[in-house]
Ligand SMILES: [Ca+2]
C-alpha cells in the first residue's frame with residue numbers, strides 16, 4: 275500500500291453537496307469529476323428552521339468524516355435548496371409551502387463557521403442547470419435552459435406526489451446563470467400558456483405547471499378516478515393506494531383515451547411554454563430534467579417544428595441523463611469557484 | 618467668435634445613426650448627450666438591396682458633411698435595422714417581409730470602407746433597448762425589457778398600418794443585451810399567450826402580437842367596420858380612408874363597447890405575455906415603447922398585481938418617454954464602444 279505521503283498526493287479534490295427539498299435532505303461527497311462517492315439521506319418534512327439547520331450541520335459533519343475516510347480533500351460546501359436564494363450572500367430569502375418558514379435564512383454563516391469551509395448556495399432549479407453545465411447535456415454550452423419536473427422515480431405514488439409538485443428550472447445565458455433583479459428568475463412553471471385556463475397553486479390561472487406538472491396530472495388522475503374513468507384492464511390498485519400521475523400515465527399506456535388526452539394537453543402546454551422561451555431567449559438546447567421529461571419530449575419536438583420561428587427552433591430538446599443534477603450542481607458551485615480561486 | 622483652435626476643442630463628440638425600417642430610412646447626427654442634432658428621412662419601400670445600400674451610403678455622406686457644419690466630431694456609425702442581426706460581424710442575417718430580400722447583407726464592410734469610420738449594427742428592438750439604457754428609462758438598470766409596438770404616431774392611418782405591423786423588443790440582463798444562440802432572442806411578439814388563439818403572421822397561433830399589435834387591432838377594426846359595428850357618433854371617415862387601429866381606439870374612447878372589448882383583450886394578452894417575461898427573467902422594469910404603450914400600460918399594471926408572483930412583480934411598468942429609442946440606441950452602439958476604446 276502507498277505511503278502516507280503518496281496518499282496525500284492522491285487525495286481526490288471534492289465538494290460536500292447538500293440537496294434540501296420539502297421532504298428530504300441529502301448530503302453527498304462529490305468528486306471533481308462528478309462522481310457521487312457517498313450520499314446520506316434523511317426524510318424530514320415539517321421541521322422548524324432550527325431543527326432543519328441542526329440536521330444539515332449534523333449530516334455535513336458526518337460526511338466530512340466520510341470524505342476523509344475516502345481520501346477526499348473537501349474544497350468547500352455547495353447547497354441546493356428550494357426557495358428564492360441570494361447566492362451572493364448565501365441566504366434563502368423566501369420559500370414556498372413545501373419548505374414552510376424557510377425565509378431569510380442565512381445558510382453560509384453557520385455552516386461555514388461550524389465546518390470551516392467556504393459555502394455557496396443557490397436554488398435547486400439553478401443548481402440543476404449548473405449540474406447539467408458541468409457534467410451533463412449542457413457541457414460546453416453558453417445558452418441553454420433546464421426545465422425540471424421533479425426528481426422522484428415513478429415507482430411510488432406517495433413519493434411521486436411529495437416530490438413532484440411543480441415545475442422548476444434554471445437558465446444559462448452567455449455562459450452564466452440568470453438570477454434576475456431580485457433572485458426570482460426562472461420560475462418557469464409559471465410561464466402562462468393560456469389567457470385563462472386551470473387554477474395554479476401560485477394563485478393565478480393558465481400557468482404551464484397547472485397543465486403539465488406532476489401535481490396537475492395527479493389532479494386530473496383523481497378527477498378521472500372519481501368518475502370511474504381512470505382504471506382500465508391491466509391496472510391494479512392496492513388497497514388504500516393514493517391515486518397519482520403515475521396511474522394516469524399507466525392508464526394512457528394501456529389505451530385509456532381520456533388519460534391520454536390529459537397527457538397530450540399537458541404536452542401541448544409544455545410545448546407552448548417552451549416555444550415562448552425559444553422566442554424570448556433563443557437557447558441552443560432545452561434540457562428536460564426529472565420524471566416527466568421523457569413523457570413530453572417528443573410532443574415538444576413535434577410542436578416547435580410546426581409552431582416555432584425557424585431561426586429559434588434550431589434547438590435540441592434533450593432528456594437529461596443525469597440522475598442527480600441538483601446535487602452535482604451544488605458540488606459544481608464549489609468546484610468551479612475554488613478552481614478560479616475567487617470566493 | 619472663438620478661434621479655429623477653440624472651435625476644434627469645442628467639437629461635439631457624436632455618432633451617425635441609421636434607422637432602417639420597411640418603409641423608411643433615416644440618418645441622424647446624434648451628440649454624445651443624446652441630442653438628435655439633425656435627421657434626414659427617406660420613404661423608400663420595396664427597394665432592391667443594392668438601391669437600399671446606395672441610399673444608405675448617400676444619406677450617410679450627406680450627414681457626415683452636415684456633422685462637420687455642426688462642428689461635430691463623428692466617432693463612428695451605428696445602424697438599427699429590422700431583421701435578425703449578427704452584431705459581431707455587422708451582418709443582417711435574415712429579415713421578414715417588410716424588408717424583403719434583406720438577407721445575408723454585410724453592412725459593416727461597405728459602409729466602413731466608404732465612410733472611413735467604424736460601424737456597429739444591431740436590430741431595431743435591441744437598439745431601442747440600448748437607447749433606453751443610455752438615454753431613457755433604462756438608465757442605470759441592469760435588468761430591463763423593452764416591448765416595442767411600432768414607432769409611428771397615431772395621426773395617419775396609412776402610416777400607422779405601415780409602421781406598426783408587429784411587436785418587437787430588446788432585453789438587457791446583467792447589464793448586457795441578450796442576443797441568444799443564433800441572434801434571434803427577444804422575438805417578444807411571438808411569446809404565446811394561448812394554447813390556440815388567433816392566427817399570427819408568423820404562421821402559428823396564439824402569439825401575443827396576434828392579439829395586441831397594431832396589425833391585430835387593425836384586423837379587428839376592419840372586421841367591426843365590415844359588420845357596421847365600428848363607427849359611432851362623433852367619428853368621421855374621409856372618403857376612401859383606410860380603417861386601422863386608430864379608428865378602433867377612437868371608437869372605444871367614444872363608448873363603442875365592442876371596440877373596447879377588443880382593446881381589453883389585447884391588453885390582457887400583453888399582460889399575460891409580460892407576466893411570463895417577469896416569471897422567466899425577473900427584470901426590474903418593463904419599458905413599453907411605441908404607439909400602443911400608453912394604451913395598455915394600466916391594464917398591464919393591474920393584471921400583474923393580481924396574477925404575478927409577488928417577488929417577480931416588484932417591477933415598474935413604464936411608458937417610454939424617448940421619441941427615437943432606436944436611433945438613439947444606434948448612436949449609443951458607437952458612443953459606448955468608442956468610449957471603451959474597443960472595437
Ligand atoms: Ca429557479
Ligand SMILES: [Ca+2]
Pocket residue numbers: 740741742743785786787802803804805
Ligand atoms: Ca428583437
Ligand SMILES: [Zn+2]
Pocket residue numbers: 463464474475476477478479481483
Ligand atoms: Zn402559476
Ligand SMILES: [Zn+2]
Pocket residue numbers: 806807817818819820821822824826
Ligand atoms: Zn407569432
